[in-house]
Amino acid sequence: MSWLILLPIIALVCGSAPAFADDDERYLNCMNSFDCGNITGAGYPFSGSDRPGYCGYPGFELSCRNQDPEITIMGSIYKLLGINNQSRTLNVSRTDYTENLCPTLFSNTSLTPNLLSSNSDHGEVSLYYGCPSPIPSGFSAQFTCNINDTDMMGYFVTVNNSVLSMTAPILITYLTTCNNSVIVPAHQSAILPILGNPTIAQLLGAINQGFDLVWSANDSLCDTCKSSGGQCGYNQTTTAFSCFCADQPQEFECTESPQASSPSTSMSSFIS
Structure with a gap:
């Protein structure tokens, strides 16, 4: 067979090989990463920006405000300082205590049950507002606030x-x-140095270093999905984990299509 005849056949067989246009839309969209400020390359379990909601696990929606990545947990907004995929840990800080100790609303930090938990370096600072005077002697860790004109x-x-x-x-x-x-x-570890010198500047510095949260979001299922070539996601209809594959979503992992090897088989037959 002459090459003049063979070339059109090769083009016919291989022309559709990079079938990105036919790939599942969710599979393609979940290839995108969340990028904002110092957070780049964030994938599952996170969604936000170029990652639709089905690309992440509920409760891990990220937003980008003035190049500051943020996450909302139980109705409160936190600045996202870092992501460690190996330990599956978030480093976050409360946005209402970024500049001073005087928030507009008084709210404790609440974590989503069975989704986020504290790690071993967890500490706490207790802040008290609207306290009477005089204060007991020997206690100097005080500050003043004007909150809601009070x-x-x-x-x-x-x-x-x-x-x-x-x-x-x-x-x-x-x-x-x-x-x-x-x-x-x-x-x-950031709180301990304040014990000997309890100043507002040191306290704000410790708070703005954030604290770590360990996440749990069907991570073992995601590992299986990714190893099979899929993109991890979430079925918002069935409220269950979903593995988005090039051809269609699967429950846990992608399976190779029987037709996947046919182009190379056909090619060898033509060349021979």
Whole structure:
């Protein structure tokens, strides 16, 4: 067979090989990564920007505001400082305590049950607002706030209340008379240096270092899906994990189509 006849046949057989146009739309969309600020290449379980909701697990929707990546957890907005895929850990900080200790709303940090949990370096700072005067002597970790046009005195404590009740029972009794209290997580390693010098600047620095959260989002299923060449996602109709493959979604992993090897077989027959 002459090459003049063979070339059109090769073009006919191979012309549709890069069949990206025929690939499942969800498979293609979930190839995209979330990129914002210092966070790049974020995939499953996260969605946001070029990653539609079905590319991530519910509760891991990311947004980008002025090149600051953010995640909303139980109605509160956190700045996303880092992602460690190996340990499946997020490093986040509360956006309402970025610049000062005076938020517009008083809210504790709540984590999504069975989805996010604290790691071993977890510590907490207790903030008290609207406290009466005078304060017990020997306690200097105080600050002032004007919240909703109301001036108030506040205090912060870097040890938990059980320890404080043993070491300073008068102080813990006093703090219970404050109008509001908020618990803000931080790395325990960042809190320890504040014990000897409790300044507002040091406290804000510790809070802005964030704290770590370990996620759980069908990760073992995603590992199986990715190893089979698929893209991890979520079926929003059945509310279950889904493995998006080039041809169609599968429950756990992609299976090779019987037709996948036919082009090469046909090619060898023509060349021979």
